[in-house]
Amino acid sequence: MVHDGDNLSDDPLLDQKQIIAYLGMSRTQFWRIRRTGDFPSPLQLTQGIRRWRRSQLVQWLHAKRCS
DSSP: OOOTTOOGGGSOEEOHHHHHHHHTOOHHHHHHHHHHTOSOOOEEEETTEEEEEHHHHHHHHHHHHHO
């Protein structure tokens, strides 16, 4: 989670391709997870450009391991 005063470069924005590589899954698997609603919502930067904060992805993975 980003706190006031934290350096935002420590929490990069990831695109779909980077997330798929990070998680080691196929594009189809990624979209199946997104469709369930059990995945962090992306930031809508512009029309058609979505990015996810790495910190949200790490939090999601941690929650999955603990459940």
